[in-house]
Amino acid sequence: MAAHPGHTAPRPAVTTASQPPSSLDYYLVLPRPGDPDPATAVGGLVVEEFTREHDQVSTGLDSAGWTPATGWWSSASLSRGIRTDPATLARVVPTSRAQAEGHYRRLGGGQLPDEAVLRSYFLAHQPIPTAAPLRLGPAQPPAGYRERRVYRVLFAKDLHPDQVTSLRAGWRTPVDATSTSAASGHLETNVDRFSWELRRVGHTRAWALDVIVLLGTAADDVVGSALSDLTRVLRQHGLIPVTTERFS
Known part of the structure; x- marks a missing residue:
């Protein structure tokens, strides 16, 4: 996953305090077909978080990517490409924070920053258009519900x-x-x-x-x-x- 011509994130100190339960989404990035080292199963990470209205409707998406060669970087087109470009989609695999930590360490990144630090890498927001809810089904809830x-x-x-x-x-x-x-x-x-x-x-x-x-x-x-x-x-x-x- 080559560096994207977006915003390059700074490198704050890694927090060593105990980490809260994961609330971000983590993805592994597989190498491109034809990369020099096909034995490398994972080439980088992507971290994402949706922004939402109070009723949980998505309003936008923040993301940051990391590879050993580029460090952390952010671009609004990163998450859009994951979902719209078949070649990029095929190389991205959902994972847990625990698994992401292991790959990050193996690739030379050290300790994966805590989620507050990872959010500081979200430098380019991808808006998601919203509209008033369509009315599907009965307007009134069944008896016993509000x-x-x-x-x-x-x-x-x-x-x-x-x-x-x-x-x-x-x-x-x-x-x-x-x-x-x-x-x-x-x-x-x-x-x-x-x-x-x-x-x-x-x-x-x-x-x-x-x-x-x-x-x-x-x-x-x-x-x-x-x-x-x-x-x-x-x-x-x-x-x-x-x-x-x-x-x-």
Whole structure:
């Protein structure tokens, strides 16, 4: 992954304090076909974070990339290219912070900076256009709930059949689920209900997770936690989130 003609990030001191649970998204960058050392399984890292409205709709994306040759750098086109350029998309693999730390150390970067420092590398913001929610489905929530919301989280890359099988098992998808849904699930608490379906969209070139939320509470953080958990599961299966939209 060559240096991008964007903004080069500074090199602040690495923090050695204990790190909080990861809230950023981490990706491994594989070498280009024909690179001099094909034995090098990972050539660099990308770190990202979405910005969101209070209701969890995506408004933008910040990112920074790192390679041993370039250090940390940031460009608004970095994350856009990951999602729109097939060659770049094929070289980027979602990972955890723990795995990113190991590769960063192996590639000579030392200790991976904590997330507050990594955010200081986000020097070029990529806006995501937003619009007022479309009204899909009934305007009024069912009895016992105060609000009904519908979200769609779009993803790039593809899933292998065994990954779909794993999702269906983890989400306990009914065997008689509709043919338009690859996997589905639901979660109920004492006051809220979440149900979701994963399906192909865009002539099978992308995936969409459609989530129906029935709220008995007034807390947006309940929605944010559920959407984050679902997105994290799909990242663990290899998909790359593109945006979160709201339809009601």
